[in-house]
Amino acid sequence: MVSASRPLFHANPESRLDCVMADSDPHGSFEDIRDELEGNPMAKLVPYALPYWVPLSIGFVSTMINRAARLFPALMLAAAIDLVITQSGGVDQLLAATGLVPTEPVPAERTGERLSLLYYLGTLTVAAYVVQSITHYLSRYFFQTTAQRIQHDLRLDTYDHMQRLSLSFFNDHQTGGMMAILNSDVNRLEDFFNTELRQITEAVMIFGLVGGYMLYTEPWLGALVLLPVPLIALATAKFIIWIEPKYKRIREHVAQLNTRLSNNLSGAAIVKSFDRYDVERGRVAEQSRGYRDEKIGAITVRKAFFASLRLLVGAMFVSILVAGGYSVVTAGGLTAGTFVVYFMYLRELDGPMTRIGKTANNYQKAKSSAERVFGILATEAAVQSPPDAEAPDAVEGTVTFEDVEFSYGADGEQILEGVDLEVESGETVGFAGTSGSGKSTLLKLLPRFYDVDAGADAHHTRADGGIDAEYGGEDADGRDASGRTDRDHDRERRTNPANPAVRIDGVDVRDYDPQALRDRIGVVEQDPYMFSGTIRENIAYGDGEAFRTVLEAEDESDVPDDVDDRIREAAVAAGAHRFVEELPNGYDTMVGERGVKLSGGQRQRVSIARTILNDPDLIVLDEATSDVDTETEEVIQRNLDELTADRTAFIIAHRLSTIQDADRIVVMDDGEVIETGSHEDLVDDGGTYADLWDSQTGTEADGDDGDASQSIGADD
Numbered sequence: 001m002v003s004a005s006r007p008l009f010h011a012n013p014e015s016r017l018d019c020v021m022a023d024s025d026p027h028g029s030f031e032d033i034r035d036e037l038e039g040n041p042m043a044k045l046v047p048y049a050l051p052y053w054v055p056l057s058i059g060f061v062s063t064m065i066n067r068a069a070r071l072f073p074a075l076m077l078a079a080a081i082d083l084v085i086t087q088s089g090g091v092d093q094l095l096a097a098t099g100l101v102p103t104e105p106v107p108a109e110r111t112g113e114r115l116s117l118l119y120y121l122g123t124l125t126v127a128a129y130v131v132q133s134i135t136h137y138l139s140r141y142f143f144q145t146t147a148q149r150i151q152h153d154l155r156l157d158t159y160d161h162m163q164r165l166s167l168s169f170f171n172d173h174q175t176g177g178m179m180a181i182l183n184s185d186v187n188r189l190e191d192f193f194n195t196e197l198r199q200i201t202e203a204v205m206i207f208g209l210v211g212g213y214m215l216y217t218e219p220w221l222g223a224l225v226l227l228p229v230p231l232i233a234l235a236t237a238k239f240i241i242w243i244e245p246k247y248k249r250i251r252e253h254v255a256q257l258n259t260r261l262s263n264n265l266s267g268a269a270i271v272k273s274f275d276r277y278d279v280e281r282g283r284v285a286e287q288s289r290g291y292r293d294e295k296i297g298a299i300t301v302r303k304a305f306f307a308s309l310r311l312l313v314g315a316m317f318v319s320i321l322v323a324g325g326y327s328v329v330t331a332g333g334l335t336a337g338t339f340v341v342y343f344m345y346l347r348e349l350d351g352p353m354t355r356i357g358k359t360a361n362n363y364q365k366a367k368s369s370a371e372r373v374f375g376i377l378a379t380e381a382a383v384q385s386p387p388d389a390e391a392p393d394a395v396e397g398t399v400t401f402e403d404v405e406f407s408y409g410a411d412g413e414q415i416l417e418g419v420d421l422e423v424e425s426g427e428t429v430g431f432a433g434t435s436g437s438g439k440s441t442l443l444k445l446l447p448r449f450y451d452v453d454a455g456a457d458a459h460h461t462r463a464d465g466g467i468d469a470e471y472g473g474e475d476a477d478g479r480d481a482s483g484r485t486d487r488d489h490d491r492e493r494r495t496n497p498a499n500p501a502v503r504i505d506g507v508d509v510r511d512y513d514p515q516a517l518r519d520r521i522g523v524v525e526q527d528p529y530m531f532s533g534t535i536r537e538n539i540a541y542g543d544g545e546a547f548r549t550v551l552e553a554e555d556e557s558d559v560p561d562d563v564d565d566r567i568r569e570a571a572v573a574a575g576a577h578r579f580v581e582e583l584p585n586g587y588d589t590m591v592g593e594r595g596v597k598l599s600g601g602q603r604q605r606v607s608i609a610r611t612i613l614n615d616p617d618l619i620v621l622d623e624a625t626s627d628v629d630t631e632t633e634e635v636i637q638r639n640l641d642e643l644t645a646d647r648t649a650f651i652i653a654h655r656l657s658t659i660q661d662a663d664r665i666v667v668m669d670d671g672e673v674i675e676t677g678s679h680e681d682l683v684d685d686g687g688t689y690a691d692l693w694d695s696q697t698g699t700e701a702d703g704d705d706g707d708a709s710q711s712i713g714a715d716d
């Protein structure tokens with residue numbers, strides 16, 4: 001398995017920055033990801049909700065009952081006013097229709113009967129409150145717990161999909177932005193299920209029941225009260241149109257701010273050593289200011305919207321007061337009790353009406369979160385596994401680079417310019433050359449971190465339009481204009497020497513399943529990534545089973561002896577055991593975030609141990625021992641000789657003594673191989689390698705094997 005880390009290879013920061021600035025998403029706004037989506041992203045939540053249809057249905061039904069029970073006590077009050085207290089005449093028409101209460105008031109002198117009716121109404125009211133309380137619990141419980149479950153599923157799916165995307169995706173997007181998607185965006189969707197769905201159900205119920213009640217009891221008054229509802233809908237629609245671009249911008253500012261903060265906090269040591277507090281404060285202030293200004297703009301619009309809703313509610317109150325009062329006074333259809341119910345129900349309408357704005361607002365926010373979350377889920381990995389992928393348990397290790405051309409991104413600068421190289425199984429090949437000449441890039445193509453640029457008839461490059469882009473379309477049988485199928489093209493591509501390809505055991509790496517391939521290739525890089533955890537865990541990471549065993553162990557004594565022995569053997573072979581044993585907690589030492597508590601050389605040795613544990617068939621060491629002292633390198637070298645003896649190995653090194661004994665040394669310059677041969681031959685040839693050797697050893701390039709081990713960094 002490839003040692004898990006990011007960035008997986010170091011790169012020349014300047015040209016990388018140029019590339020990133022030119023054709024990617026420097027601020028992490030994820031515009032490109034939104035483009036991946038078709039249709040309303042909120043609809044894509046449905047499949048996540050479907051498995052929970054039972055609890056969600058209970059949530060919906062109990063919310064509806066809850067709202068009905070909430071409106072009931074007002075009717076009891078109306079009955080009490082009309083039948084018991086004022087005996088003003090007929091009871092509320094709706095109540096009369098239900099048959100729950102008598103239709104005529106109890107005469108004033110029958111005090112006992114009046115009180116019995118009052119107690120009866122009181123009992124019904126208590127029952128309504130009991131129902132209200134139970135359904136309140138059920139509604140909240142089922143909506144909230146289901147929202148948590150959906151959130152968990154969604155986060156896990158998004159994370160899993162994200163971690164399987166190609167390296168180019170991680171290069172082009174900021175970690176802060178990706179974290180925001182997995183955290184705040186997923187949480188916002190949870191909140192939508194938790195709060196908004198319930199609120200919408202409540203609003204529909206309240207409007208339906210109250211509207212129905214009003215139209216039933218006094219149609220003209222009901223119509224008057226309900227008249228503003230379309231106005232509210234119109235205002236809400238306007239509001240959504242207004243607020244949408246603002247929320248997009250706010251989100252972009254949050255992503256920029258997150259990225260800036262996470263960059264600065266991760267780079268705290270650099271900020272301190274260069275005393276760049278003021279500059280960094282300025283940059284944070286600039287991002288924060290942008291966020292503040294956009295947010296203030298959005299608040300202004302939002303508050304104006306809510307204020308206009310208040311006006312409408314006020315207008316409704318006044319119309320009930322005047323028109324309803326008129327109806328009571330002129331003995332129209334309204335009783336005193338119903339008049340009171342109108343007011344009480346108006347208060348019930350008040351909440352959902354002002355909520356409509358908030359719901360629209362939150363819907364908008366949830367929609368833009370859904371765009372990003374489902375945009376990620378719709379993003380395809382640039383490196384794909386073909387349908388009939390090869391997934392061998394082991395590879396022999398013959399490697400061929402055929403006319404390999406490569407650029408990062410569709411419009412990127414050409415990094416590799418036709419590299420041809422044949423490597424035999426078991427051969428150790430050293431790579432030397434100027435910094436930025438493409439050594440790491442070339443070897444990144446082996447485990448398919450990236451795929452070679454496609455040739456004229458190839459169809460694997462996705463950057464330029466997907467699998468079938470070059471075929472110009474197919475018929476229903478999957479045949480193109482010349483009658484050939486995908487498989488025909490594949491076969492042709494595999495066997496056509498004119499196409500650029502990297503082959504392992506004669507098979508184009510694009511025909512392997514990337515994961516199976518990576519499992520057979522061990523990569524150790526100059527600045528290996530350490531996970532926050534113990535040294536034992538970091539070494540065990542190299543072997544899936546050992547890693548799981550170590551993670552499951554409660555403490556050190558729980559790790560089975562055979563697993564622990566293998567970890568220690570790997571550490572001995574990597575020259576790490578001695579320093580680990582000297583640490584106060586030995587293999588249980590916590591390495592800190594990204595391994596900050598270890599030196600660069602110690603991290604490299606732990607990383608080598610991790611790869612040794614994996615026992616790969618092919619090994620790539622990319623400046624893997626550049627940070628260790630010469631003595632330690634000799635120890636590692638002796639063990640590496642063993643490690644590389646029966647497997648194909650690629651070793652990139654600026655310190656030429658590291659690759660001096662390689663079977664063959666390849667010298668690269670500007671994306672091309674300019675020299676190959678053994679150390680002795682290259683020194684004798686007096687070319688670029690000889691010059692480098694000379695500058696490192698301080699000897700003339702006369703074939704005299706000097707000592708390059710002391711001089712590091714033959715860059716450029």
Ligand SMILES: Nc1ncnc2c1ncn2[C@@H]1O[C@H](COP(=O)(O)OP(=O)(O)OP(=O)(O)O)[C@@H](O)[C@H]1O
Nearest residue numbers: 011012015016019171408435436437438439440441
């Ligand atoms: N992810 C990337 N995106 C864009 N450009 C990149 C990326 N990684 C590397 N490059 C560019 O590709 C070129 C080759 O880089 P590479 O790391 O392969 O060189 P190298 O020979 O290994 O250099 P060094 O010896 O310094 O490690 C450089 O110009 C570099 O800036």
